[in-house]
Structure formats: C-alpha cells, structure tokens
Amino acid sequence: MEKNIRQLDDIIWQLDLRVDNETEFIAPYLIKANEDYIVVDVGPTCGIPELIRQLKVLGVNSSNLKYVFLTHIHLDHSGGLGTFLEFFPDTQVLVHRRGTPHLIDPDKVLWQSSLDTLGWVAEMYQKPVGVKEENIISIHEKTFNIKVNDLEFDWIETPGHASHHFSFLLKSKNIMFCGDSVGMLVPSLDSAMVPTTPHPYRMDSGIDSIKVMIEMCPEKLAFAHHAIMPDAVSLLEKHINQLNRWKECVSACLEKNIEEEEEIAIEIAKMDEESNRLINGPKEFGGLRKALIGSITGFKNLVISEKT
Numbered sequence: 653m654e655k656n657i658r659q660l661d662d663i664i665w666q667l668d669l670r671v672d673n674e675t676e677f678i679a680p681y682l683i684k685a686n687e688d689y690i691v692v693d694v695g696p697t698c699g700i701p702e703l704i705r706q707l708k709v710l711g712v713n714s715s716n717l718k719y720v721f722l723t724h725i726h727l728d729h730s731g732g733l734g735t736f737l738e739f740f741p742d743t744q745v746l747v748h749r750r751g752t753p754h755l756i757d758p759d760k761v762l763w764q765s766s767l768d769t770l771g772w773v774a775e776m777y778q779k780p781v782g783v784k785e786e787n788i789i790s791i792h793e794k795t796f797n798i799k800v801n802d803l804e805f806d807w808i809e810t811p812g813h814a815s816h817h818f819s820f821l822l823k824s825k826n827i828m829f830c831g832d833s834v835g836m837l838v839p840s841l842d843s844a845m846v847p848t849t850p851h852p853y854r855m856d857s858g859i860d861s862i863k864v865m866i867e868m869c870p871e872k873l874a875f876a877h878h879a880i881m882p883d884a885v886s887l888l889e890k891h892i893n894q895l896n897r898w899k900e901c902v903s904a905c906l907e908k909n910i911e912e913e914e915e916i917a918i919e920i921a922k923m924d925e926e927s928n929r930l931i932n933g934p935k936e937f938g939g940l941r942k943a944l945i946g947s948i949t950g951f952k953n954l955v956i957s958e959k960t
C-alpha cells in the first residue's frame with residue numbers, strides 16, 4: 653500500500669492528501685460498512701484529485717460510496733465537496749442544518765469569510781463549488797443515530813470550534829470522530845495536542861461539548877487533524893485543562909499589552925510544552941502553524957469580548 657494511504661483498523665483508512673505538500677494535516681477517514689463506504693470530511697477543493705485517486709486505489713466508486721459524513725463545513729473539511737460529488741453523484745452528505753445553505757451557495761458567505769480568516773491558506777485550498785440540494789441530508793436534531801449496514805453511529809452536536817460542529821461515535825469500535833472539537837493532534841511532533849479555537853470561539857459551549865463526549869466514554873479519539881489516539885477520556889480531560897491554561901495565558905498577555913499573535917505564541921510556548929513543539933517546531937508545518945495562530949486570535953477576541 654502506498655504511504656499516503658494508511659489502514660488503521662480492519663475497516664478504517666486514513667487518506668493523507670498532502671495538501672500544500674504538508675503531511676499530517678488534511679487526511680480524511682474512510683470507513684467500510686460491509687460492501688459500502690463512508691468518507692469523513694472530504695477536505696478542500698485542491699485535495700480532491702488526490703482523494704479521488706486514493707479512493708480508486710481502494711476500490712471505492714460511485715456505487716459503493718454511500719455517505720460523506722461532515723463534522724463541519726470549514727474549507728479544510730468540506731470545501732471540496734461540490735467538486736467531489738461531480739464524481740460521486742449518488743452519495744449522500746450528512747451535515748448540520750446550519751451548514752447546508754453554505755454548502756449549496758458557498759459564494760455568499762463561506763468563501764469571503766474564509767478569505768478573511770485564512771488569507772493565503774484559503775486561496776491555496778481553492779474556491780468551493782456549490783453542492784446540489786438533493787445530495788444533502790440536513791441534521792436538525794442535537795443528537796442523531798444512523799445505521800449504515802452493520803455499523804451504527806451516534807452523532808452529537810459539539811459546538812465550540814464552530815457553532816454547527818458535529819462529532820460522532822462509531823459504536824462497535826467505540827471511536828469518537830471529533831472533527832476539530834478537541835484540537836489538533838500531530839503524530840510526528842510526539843503526538844502534541846494543540847487547540848483549534850478560531851474566531852468566533854465559543855469556549856463555554858466548546859468545553860460543554862468535550863464534557864458530553866467524556867460522558868459517552870469513548871475508547872479512542874479520531875482527530876480530523878490527524879490521528880486516531882487511545883485513552884480518549886484522558887485526552888479530553890487534558891484538553892479542557894489546556895484550553896483553560898491558554899485562556900489564562902492570552903488574558904495575561906493582553907494585560908501586559910502583548911497583543912500580536914506571534915508574540916502571544918512565544919508566551920504560550922513557554923507555558924504549554926505541547927504547543928511549543930509546533931510553535932518552535934519544523935518549518936514544514938505551515939498550515940498547522942497558521943491554524944495555531946488562528947486559535948490565538950480566537951482566544952484574544954474571546955478575552956476582549958468578555959471585558960467589554
């Protein structure tokens with residue numbers, strides 16, 4: 653098997669799209685349910701040719717790819733969906749109801765707001781193409797259960813990173829696919845966990861979401877960026893602690909008039925060893941580093957808004 657395709661389990665693969673030549677960043681999961689398949693988060697437009705190529709290698713085609721499960725609609729997770737579905741016209745997409753209008757008409761808000769928040773990264777991801785309404789199943793409930801052949805999934809709304817974020821538990825394996833709601837996990841930086849808290853970050857709901865996941869007692873966490881890790885509950889608890897420490901640090905920085913994200917990052921690196929591995933890590937993690945700077949912006953705006 654080629655190195656970009658990793659089989660993690662008897663029914664789960666991770667497809668590293670090497671977007672912008674970066675490994676361990678954009679890597680959709682593929683799940684096999686008997687003869688059918690599910691892709692979790694297709695990634696941005698620029699990664700779709702590589703995703704389609706890898707799916708072909710694995711024997712996934714337009715008749716056996718039943719579903720795309722979307723954790724949320726940020727460009728790095730769903731920007732390529734419209735392009736992808738041109739090749740998989742019968743595949744159904746599960747997404748939070750609030751994401752649906754933006755998938756259908758990405759020009760209106762999604763593309764512009766992505767350019768504003770992500771800058772060159774959005775350009776690199778490329779502009780999303782609109783998705784046809786008939787491909788979308790909008791989830792209106794806060795919890796949702798779906799069976800795909802022999803596999804059962806419990807979906808739970810997990811706002812915080814985004815207001816329309818869903819996570820889901822693959823019940824037979826007790827794996828929680830947590831999207832971006834528990835930060836990022838970088839295997840080659842000794843499994844460093846780093847917050848993903850872009851503006852507008854809702855910390856209260858973010859922490860409540862993590863607590864709901866803890867109550868479900870998952871065994872493993874499948875991070876969208878980018879690994880399946882054991883000891884899920886201790887990672888979830890550790891992340892709550894990390895979020896609180898980040899907030900304290902950003903708050904202390906602002907009080908000392910340290911306001912630039914890059915300067916705040918230096919202070920975060922001093923108090924959070926795992927974030928330090930990315931902040932002062934190898935240069936090739938440009939996209940991950942950009943996401944980390946975005947997380948600092950999220951905390952900065954949160955602290956400022958709580959003061960006013």
Ligand SMILES: [Zn+2]
Binds near residue numbers: 726728876
């Ligand atoms: Zn993401």
